[in-house]
Amino acid sequence: MIQKILSYDTPRSIALSMLLLCIFAGLALAPFLFPGVRTVDTAARICIFIVLVASYDLLLGYGGIVSFAHTMFFGVGAYSVALTSLHLGRGFDALILGAAIGAVLATCLAAAIGLFSLRVRAIFFAMITLAVASALAVLVSQFSDLTGGEDGLTFKLPRELGPAFKFGQTLFDGTVFGVKLNGKLLTYYLVFGTSLVLFLITLRLVNAPFGRVLQAIRENEFRAEAIGYRVVHYKIAATCLSAAIASCAGALYAIWLRYVGPSTTLSLELMIDILLILVIGGMGTIYGAVIGATLFLLTENYLQAAMGRLTSGIGDIPVVSALLSPDRWLLWMGILFIVSVYCFPKGIVGHFRKDP
Amino acid sequence: MSIPLLSTTDLTVRFGGHIAVDNVTTQFHPGELTAIVGPNGAGKTTFFNLISGQIRASSGQVVLNGQDISRLPVSARTKAGLGRAFQLTNLFPDLTVLENIRLVVQAKANKGFNLWSTAVALTDITAKAQTILAQVRLEHVAKQPVSELPHGDQRKLEVAILIALEPKVFMFDEPTAGMSLDEADTILDLIADLKARTECTVLLVEHKMDVIRTLADRIVVLHNGQLVADGPPAEVMASAIVQEAYLGLSPEDQMHG
Structure with a gap:
């Protein structure tokens, strides 16, 4: 059964299975294990980034197609949900319609880019995606009437997904293990489940x-064509599928934040984060997205705080405390990533499962 | 004579001012093994590329089984019945030996755009791939990545891919290049076996004259992109034009190497 759900592609390593199980349990029970606004927020972001990076892995890790437009598809999904919610009023129908429109739009955009540029050399496709993604980011920040420009858009979710919505009052007295049963909890499980x-x-x-x-x-595009696969069709299909999934992830992100803006969904920094997560986790494994996203977001959210605690613990040693000052957390994050890429050139998942 | 399975009409390709294949018109019949010979740079591999579609012809036609395939992409020509083994080993290096063959069987079954069932669940495809591996005696390395295989086994796999494609026309481009004598014999046995077993058309680019003498029903000689001789092996080897085409390339080597 589990085999079938995982498409017979099990982690094939005990250490890896344990790690993935821990992450799964942690995310599934996050609101109960780590109650708190910040922790649950991090967990939801991890869920969404796992999907976003996994869909990019489909493209880069499996198809070997380098695209810089992945955040664009993410953004299309996010903006669609925000715009439908704003214009159709809060409601689940607006969310579903928005997610569907986003997915269709992302697929069409991906197909158009693919048709124009996937026939030619890989580097050309990469450049085109970069150009289109940058152009769209500029458009979004310019068309402020529609998109809210640099400020982005805030919108309202259906009442059932808001913190004011309470349920289970009679059955559980409104709390389970001290966690309030409210709309925010429902939203988390909507994000997690999807x-x-x-x-x-x-x-x-x-x-x-x-x-x-x-x-x-x-592995060998030339030979794939020679054994009878029309390579360009497969590449376009892969681009479309990955765009549609990224767009769904974007819709979830918008729902979780109740906000969209260029910096949270369309920026090039986000694209670099996706690449980094994939490389750290392991390309061409899908599970790499899980490990990579968890590691990356935990570091991003908690390294600074951890360093703060460390420096206050060791007191005032001249050079060391300057280096370990919480302000330097980005430096240490960079070092951590360089070390991890150096130690695990095939990514963490690639390191644990050696067989092909 | 029977109807040709594959024919070329005035097939020509120019690279800038250089004419690599020049007005080649010829036919290939079922059950016939044709050796294509000629000195280096005569246009043998380019001729192959024009037929299998890696290069588009500047002018002229390639007709397979009555269908003009000159404008089709490589994959469509493969689907139409052309199968090609390459001169330089051309496989999927990081995938396993079995997966290399399985992909061919899957392509043949038109299952490539199946998005929903798992590849593992298509057991008939895997089983067929295993049968083909057994035919070339590679089943003991089925689970190894191709990049770890010795050169000879990689060449065998190249032939196995061709067998898996079940083409109407087999195209071998120097299948024994860089192989030890033992390994070369295995490959040549496979080709001879293919020819004996199926009524297929075989095109073979080969330098070794002894191989040609034993295998070929017919020899086509290319020189400077032009077809200069065509006929049964004994006749062609004796003709003056062939001797001339090979002049300067040490005829002794060519004839006995």
Whole structure:
């Protein structure tokens, strides 16, 4: 059963299975294990980034297609949900319609870019995606009437997903293990559940005959064509599928934040984060997205605080405390990432599972 | 004579001012093994590329089974029945030996755009791939990545891919290049076996004259992109034009190497 859900692509390493199980349990029970606004927020972001990075892995790790437009598709989904919610009024129908429009729009955009540029050399496709993504980011910040410009848009979720909505008053007295049963909790489980389903869909896609063809294209495009696969069609299909999944992740992100803005969904920094997460986790494994995203977001959110605690603990040693000052957390994050790429050139997942 | 399975008409390709293949018109028949010979740079591999589609012809036609395939992409030509083994080993290096063959069987079954069932669940495809591996005696390395295989086994896999494609026309481009004598014999046995077992058309680019003498039904000689001789092996080898085409390339080597 579990085999089937995981598309027969199990972690194939005890250490890796344990690690993935811990992450799964941690995310599934996050509101109960780590109650708190910040912790649950981090958990939700981890869920969404797992999907976003996994969909990018489908493209880069399996298909060997380098694209810099992944945040664009993420942003399309996020903005669609925000705009439908704003214009149709708060409601689940607006959310679902927004997510659907976003996915369709992202697919069309991906198909258009793919048709124009996937026939030619890989570097050209990468440049085109970069150009289109930058152009769209500029458009979004310029069309402030529609998109709210640099400020972005805040919108309202259905009442059931707001903190004011309470449930289970009679049955559980409104709390379970001291956690308030409110709309925010429901939103978390909406994000978690949808992310889980999207992740499993991605896992299935790469283990389907289609995914195997993508691997073949990554390995040897010329030969893939010669054994009868029309490479350009597969590449376009991969781009579209990955765009649609990224767009769904974007919709979830907008729902979670109740806000969209260029810096949270469209920025090039976000694109670099995605690449970094994938490289650290391990390309072409899908599970790499889980490990990478968890590690990355935990570091990003908690390294500074951890360093603060460390420096106050060791007191005032001249050079050391200056180096370990919480203000230097970005330096240490950079060093951590360089070390991890150096020690695990195939990513963490690639390191644990050696067999092909 | 039977109807040709594959034919080229005035097939020509120019690279700038250089004419690499020049007005080649010829036919290939079912059950016939044709050796294509000629000195280095005569346009043999380019001729192959024009047929299998890696290069588009500047002018002229390639007709397979009555269908003009000159404008089709490589994959469509493969689907139409052309199968090609490459001169330089051309495989999926990081995938396993079995997966290399499985991908071919999957392509043949038109299952590539299956997005939903897992590849593992398509057991008939895997089983067929295993049968083909057994035919070339590679089943003991099925789970190894191709990049770890010795050169000879990689060449065998190259032939296995061709067998898995079940093409109407087999195209071998120097299948024994860089192989030890033992390994070369295995490959040549496979080719001879193919020819005997199936009524297929085989095109073979080869330098070794002894190989040609034993295997070929017919020899086509290319020189400077032009077809200069065509006929049964004994006749062609004796002709003056072939001797001339090979002049300067040490005829002794060519004839006995």
